[in-house]
Amino acid sequence: GLHTNGYSLARKLVFRTAGLSPDDIIPGTGQSAADVLLAVHRSYVPSMLPLLKHKRLHAMAHITGGGFPGNVNRSLPGHLDAVLNLDSWEIPPLFSFLADMGKLSENELYRTFNMGIGMVLFVDTREAAGIAESLRQSGEKVFEIGRVESGSGKVRLVHGI
Numbered sequence: 001g002l003h004t005n006g007y008s009l010a011r012k013l014v015f016r017t018a019g020l021s022p023d024d025i026i027p028g029t030g031q032s033a034a035d036v037l038l039a040v041h042r043s044y045v046p047s048m049l050p051l052l053k054h055k056r057l058h059a060m061a062h063i064t065g066g067g068f069p070g071n072v073n074r075s076l077p078g079h080l081d082a083v084l085n086l087d088s089w090e091i092p093p094l095f096s097f098l099a100d101m102g103k104l105s106e107n108e109l110y111r112t113f114n115m116g117i118g119m120v121l122f123v124d125t126r127e128a129a130g131i132a133e134s135l136r137q138s139g140e141k142v143f144e145i146g147r148v149e150s151g152s153g154k155v156r157l158v159h160g161i
Contacts, residue, residue: 001039001094004064006112011037013101028093036094044119047138051121056131059122063114070111072120072155081151082120085161089143092116110157122148 002010014020014033022034029036044062051057059075072082086106095115098104109115123131132142146161 001036001092003041003114003118005067005114006065006098007037009102009112010098013098017101018097026094027097029097042118044140047135047140048119050134050138051131056127057121057123061120061122063117063120067109067111067113067115068117068120068157069155073153075120075122076148076153076155078153079150080148081154081156082122082146082148083156083158083161084146085159086110086157087159088145088161089116107157117143117145120145 014026014037020026020033022037023032025031026033026036048060061071061075063071068084072084076082092115095109095113098113099109102108104112121131128144132144135142
């Protein structure tokens with residue numbers, strides 16, 4: 001869901017542009033506009049605490065306002081880039097609806113919304129499978145969405161890696 005991303009734009013697109021009322025179903029979601037826009041932001045703390053206690057994470061980024069470029073880059077030192085594969089997870093229908101209503105470019109979508117990824121973890125590749133399993137056991141959906149490579153502290157959004 002939206003979590004904490006782009007609510008002003010989402011409300012404008014849902015109510016003004018699409019002309020929906022709070023009780024209308026947002027196409028593709030099966031949920032009313034009110035349910036989508038008022039969904040409780042879930043806490044990642046229960047899933048993250050075991051990983052933090054055992055120091056299994058190099059860094060993490062909560063994808064809030066500013067989307068991927070505005071959050072992931074803050075987790076990177078200036079000599080590394082995060083290369084994120086936009087084809088590595090399924091985008092929730094809500095974001096397709098918002099993109100269509102607002103005629104939003106792909107860059108705008110990923111700069112404004114989380115596009116279905118609420119938290120990005122930077123982990124050692126040797127630890128990735130165990131960390132993913134720990135998260136799945138906590139009820140999280142886990143996707144390997146990219147890699148870190150030499151660069152200049154930027155986030156690069158690509159299709160296919």
